[in-house]
Amino acid sequence: MSKTVAVFEPIYSPDQTLNCAEFLPLVRADNSRPEWREFKILIDMYRNGDHLRHDFTGLFSPKFTLKSKISGAAFLDFVQRHSDSDICFINPFPQLAYWSYNVWMQGEHAHPGLMQAAQALLDASGVSVTIRDTPRHGPKSLAYCNFWVGSQRFWDEYVGRTLLPIADFLEANPSHDAALAVMTDTMHTDPAPFLPFIVERLFSTYISLHPELPCSAYAFGAQEVHDYCINDYEKLLLDRMRAKIDEADASTVFDAALVDQMDLVCALWQKHFFDFYATRPHPHTGQPVHQS
Template sequence: MITIYEPIYRPEQVLSEKSFIAYPHTSNDKFKKWREFRLHIEVYRAKLYENNKLTGIFSPKFGLKTHLSGEEFIAYCQSASDADVVFVNPFPQMRYRSYNIWMQAESNHPGITNCAQNLLTAAGIDIDIEKQPRHDHKTLAYSSFWVGSPTFWEQYVGGLLEKLAVFIEHNENHPAVVNALVETFHTDPTPFLPFITERLFTTYLSLHPELKVSSISLDPLDFCLMEAERKFVQSIIPEIDRADQLGSFSPELVHRMEEHCDALAQAARVHFRDTPHPHTGRTIT
């Protein structure tokens, strides 16, 4: 069985996807800043994944961000019968904007890479962010729209996210924890922490090529949020696709991607000061 939970935050809230299962989530100010990270920890600790073939917990904005229905996603999962994990990346254009998920992270949330590394190191998690390879469509995922097998939940959530959660819970005043809870630029006030943990999914996949991973392919041009972004992505698609096919990115190309990633992040800050963001309907101040 493929089970996808959807968090219900308010009594009047209704499921956005009829094929998902309501997951009542009582607000707890202590963990409010954790966002989806906390949901994965709760599902793991309650062992809600144990009796399912694949399990996930998706934001109510799943349809808005992916342009897919829950039924379509589940149907795809059923076709990927031997997968350990299945995901959809609602920002497919990002693989043309940045070499990997951490390059984009640093452009959009300056300081996050150092913050993430300090937190991982303090928690005793052996991941070197600077050594992360190229992230392409086979591993790249923004947002937490993934479902995993019981083994994947034990290995990824239990072996990595739970270890991080326990460290944070027991070391609230540690500098690495305090810094991870500092707010960064986003459509809503949000600290570094959920952006760090969201990116650990892609990071983990890139470190474990033995996993059977399946992802839904989306057209990158259909998901660009600004015309400037669309023009850049359209212009560079052939070059990036060629580099991915060859498995070789020149230092010059990586540097150029970083420059454009920084420029587009700055352009987005300016653009959405006056233009409502499509995922919230609000401007970003």
């Protein structure tokens, strides 16, 4: 039986048009708290009950097709084919799984201090997640970017019980040390604070800690993962790491030596990333990488 799927694309200005014709426009006349990025919109959608009007609801940035390399129609078809799940998502950076044990290993190298700021925020918000206990994020749970749709159940359990308490805390306690820390600018393709990168990583963290939630990840073939690499250095790392990581994911055993190797490779990858794109346009923005 076909399910109703609503993927909203934010519209920030009168002259902006939908990037994906299959998605629904979400006009943002009130662009308060722009530094929260999509986190603010997700919270507003939940508070407005938008997730209760459809079987599946999601919020995708206008860069969806650029990053994901698939059409909106293809993603909606994927959701219909996996409509028995509570979550359907696509990870536009599948190559990162081959040199980062989970989203927090990559996040700490990309945004030094991220884990400490995130844990302080979670603790202050009353969200019972210990970041250092986060398990492996392989292809079935890894997601960078909020390219997910969830059932009403998932919105209530994840957005309502994890993201909403964070928003409530930040709104009520803007001068708290934990609130100030997550609003500190970090290195990125565009100027941005820690907060949106923390929220982005909470999705994979949550679904990996709740295996009881049926979840469907858009699958990539070996060559497709290679095609998602954004430069030759990433292709080299993928070719060198692929066999051992695939074997570890298949066995679900990542020994300490392998995790340490991934941490080293992730550090080298991140150093190359910032050096390489400091003077070159990043393919997703057309601009050099901002360094705070």
